[in-house]
Amino acid sequence: MQPRFSRVASTPAYQLVAEAIEREIVAGHMRPGDPLGTEAELVKQFGVNRSTVREGIRLLEQGGLVRRDSSRRLWIGLPHYDRLATRLSRALVLQEVTFRELYEAALGIQTATIEAAVERATPELIAQLEENVARTEETLADPVAVSELDAEFHSLIGRAAQNRVLQLAREPTESLVAPTTEIILRKVKEGAPRLLHAHRMYVDALKRRDKEAGRLWVRRHLNDWRKGFERAGRDLDQPIDRIYLQNRQ
Amino acid sequence: MQPRFSRVASTPAYQLVAEAIEREIVAGHMRPGDPLGTEAELVKQFGVNRSTVREGIRLLEQGGLVRRDSSRRLWIGLPHYDRLATRLSRALVLQEVTFRELYEAALGIQTATIEAAVERATPELIAQLEENVARTEETLADPVAVSELDAEFHSLIGRAAQNRVLQLAREPTESLVAPTTEIILRKVKEGAPRLLHAHRMYVDALKRRDKEAGRLWVRRHLNDWRKGFERAGRDLDQPIDRIYLQNRQ
DNA sequence: TTCGTCCGATTGTCGGACAATATTTTCAGT
């Protein structure tokens, strides 16, 4: 038999409160930095109990739309990269995405990133990148140090690109790819020198403002990563392991 | 003067509750689909008041880590694309990113997407894409219909790629780029035919499994979009407008 | 000015209560 009516679903009040506040923020009537108002005021405006208001606020708090400052007062907040990025990486782990999926996405995102970086890299950032390369050369035998410097290097490239959309897309993939670098460096002897050389070529491309070279070395660098990953005995089509997220928060 | 001490920050109990549950989920001790348990049980386990437990649960609810089903009971959830994607686009709007940033990111992400789609597109999806193209041809004079079909087309390409990381990165950029298509089509006469032709070439590349052609037409298609955007009198370096999010939820 | 002290305002937490609804159990009728 065909049901005539769809099920009635009454939205709980705390959710309505959250949605109302969210609408005001997204619509631009309340801007980041504005005070949200005290709980007592919200109670009066919404006509519900303080507990209900508080539950509604908690819904928004996690997403970064409202912030508590030192005085525990509530302000309209601006969801920021790192917060969203860690959420995203966690979601990717829970979805059990494979390394192949990560690799393909990283290739596209990093290619776009290096192109933007070639266009807009400042002398300061290039200096920082060169300093990073110098430190990498010094500690080339230490897999832990090299993989940390590698993560920093790509983070600097991301900053050089001056593109927040790319930054937001880059960080989650990066933070899942990065932990494997150490494993690879331990197993594959020529990994560290090749990594160092690729980084040198990156910086060189940035200095010469050569997009084609940038693209080329992104491909090579990620290709190295993928091959090293396989040579370390891992399967590209396996889900990424949730262990990689343990030491992040 | 150098501050000697970092600020002391005591974490409220409701947040500790949320973090404890979150840790268990991320660590894999509780899996998506498991029941979270009743509030009374959580009260006993955490040794705090029910209000506190409820506030903690609300923190996780919004992110999709816990779900309420029809019976209002709580289950461990799996954060899903569309949920995360809409929150991402919202964040991008609030950050007031520019169209140039969107364009650069879309170029990288869509290039990677088409490459994956060329590798893995199924006959069913290709058929759906062809049907989409046919409908586009029929309604070529109607900007609203064409822009809707354009959005559907790219969504299908995303599905064809079978890559969840790319899908997650693609959707937010797409959902911000899409609303401008209609504006462009109204102002630029040759826009619709060019869009249609590009879509045809996409499908053609998929059928011939030709990555190079796929990349080429992504570049051309997005280039058309950018030029149309400028010809419609818009500035690439202006922040995207929050109006574009009004009719989404 | 700078330092205590007080006071009101606000948040975090608690305990209890009740209505609405979902689930489980009981039980009558076959």
Added chain:
DNA sequence: ACTGAAAATATTGTCCGACAATCGGACGAA
């Protein structure tokens, strides 16, 4: 013994009132 209705129970959503901890500001003393 099985089925289906009715009652009992469990659980969530919402409300109320309360209190300690803390913050911001005012006020006055050194």
